[in-house]
Amino acid sequence: MDQSKTGETLLFLTDDQVRKGIEAMFFAYRGFTADPDRILGGMDYGRAHHRALHFIHRSPATTVNNLLAVLGVTKQSLNRVLRSLIADGLVESRVGQADKRERHLHLTKKGAELERSLSDAQRARMRAAYRAAGPGAVQGFRQVLEAMMDDGARRQYQSLKETSI
Amino acid sequence: MDQSKTGETLLFLTDDQVRKGIEAMFFAYRGFTADPDRILGGMDYGRAHHRALHFIHRSPATTVNNLLAVLGVTKQSLNRVLRSLIADGLVESRVGQADKRERHLHLTKKGAELERSLSDAQRARMRAAYRAAGPGAVQGFRQVLEAMMDDGARRQYQSLKETSI
DNA sequence: GGTTTATGTCAGCCTTGTTGACTTTCCAAG
DNA sequence: CTTGGAAAGTCAACAAGGCTGACATAAACC
Structure with missing residues (x-):
């Protein structure tokens, strides 16, 4: 009956099993954002700025509308940050x-530097977690996260996933 | 060189590998909170209320101070919600x-009902993600999340993990 | 009796979300 | 060619939920 110990027969998932996953997600997300938050704390910026920098770095020349869709916020909210x-x-x-209504976004040298320092901190933690959990765990981690996304988010994640930087 | 395809030799983790994990975490967390957020949208409550209800349900008779530590917010912030x-x-x-300074928190019938409906929605999604990813993936998922937590959060997570409800 | 601890509260600030109203630009149907 | 609608972006105002600081009360501790 105690599937949680073996991890082999999880086709039958108790509420308890699932609840542990929920709590893990809550506590882990705090850790996930902690390092960039600390860095940004000193400046006038916050998590929203980090997200914008990340995805502009990731998709250079992206339009405001693209960025909006990826971040899942209103254009007014993004505009303040931008x-x-x-x-x-x-x-x-x-x-x-081609279309003068559009604005194409790029990081400046200074912007790329900040993005890099935030990204370095966050990657270091993620890398450490991957190492601690082991190679097999990494696949499972990504599979569960992907299955947890809304359809729209999953599409965006997957189309980003293809692109290497 | 392309460990990402096989998933076998991840001891060497490229920045690209790690970045995908970061983006997966970002998109998945949105899905994770989407259902409760939708339910709460109609009422005067928000995500902060959900978190309080969750952990009061989880640890009945918990004190304000305990809850503060678990949620990682200030007492002023929690007080507004409570x-x-x-x-x-x-x-x-x-x-x-025993100690009349302490306040022990309990859900009322009405509170337990709301907590249940929020929890049902969130569990349904987590359960679906678990099923979609398969039994092996669930272990890896939890292992990576646990390794990603701050030390304090991991302790709290683990002490909660023991307690069944 | 003095100090520390647990809790609650008031005031004020910041970030980051929201909606509504507006301008500029583009495009396509007439 | 014009005109009306849609799309991109901007400005203003508001709300949720974090934060700090100051202070009050009651109980516990020493």
């Missing part, structure tokens, strides 16, 4: 050539 | 018998 990043010279907004 | 839950008759605060 405005300060642009004002501080971390992000450059270039008017689209 | 005040509304108590005012609306979802949570009951009982003066401690």
Whole structure:
């Protein structure tokens, strides 16, 4: 009856099993964001700025609308963040050539540096967790997370997944 | 060189591998909170209320101080949430018998009902993700999450893990 | 009796989400 | 060619939920 110990017969999932996963997700997410949050704490920026920098770095020349869809916030919410990043010279907004309504977003040297330092901190923790859990665990981790996403998010995740940087 | 395809030799973790994990975590957490958020959207409550209800349900008679430590917020922040839950008759605060300074928190019938409906929604998604990913993946998922936590959070997670409800 | 601890509260601030209203630009149907 | 609608972006105002700081009360501890 005690599947939790063996990990072999989890086709029958007790509420207890599932609840542990929920709590793990809660506590782990705190750790996940802790290092970048600490770095950003000193500056005038927050987690929203980190997310914008991450995905602009990830998809250079992305439009505001693309970024909106990936981040899952309103354009007004994103705009406030972008405005300060642009004002501080971390992000450059270039008017689209084909469609002048669009703004294409790029990191400046300064922006790329901050993104790098945030990313380094977060990657270090993720890497340490991967090492601690072992190679097999990493596959399972990503499989469960992927299955947990909403359909729209999964599509975005997968299309990002293809692109290497 | 392409360990990502085989998943066998992940002792050498490329930045790319790790970055995918980071993005998976970001997108998955949105899915993780989506269902309770939707339910709470209709009421005057938010994610903070959900978290309080969850952990009061999980550790009945917990004190305010305990809850503070688990949630990782300030007492002013928690107090705002608790005040509304108590005012609306979802949570009951009982003066401690041994130590009359303490308040022991309990869910009322009404509070337990709301907690149940939020929990049902979140468990359903987590259960579906577990099933989709398969039994082996679940172990890896929890192992990586646990390794990602801060030390304090891991201790709290583990002491909760023992307790069955 | 003085100090520490647990809790609660008030005030004020910040980040980051929201909606609503607006401008500029583009495109397509007439 | 014009005009009306859709799309991209911006500005303003508001709400949730974090935060700090200061302070009050009661109980416990020494």
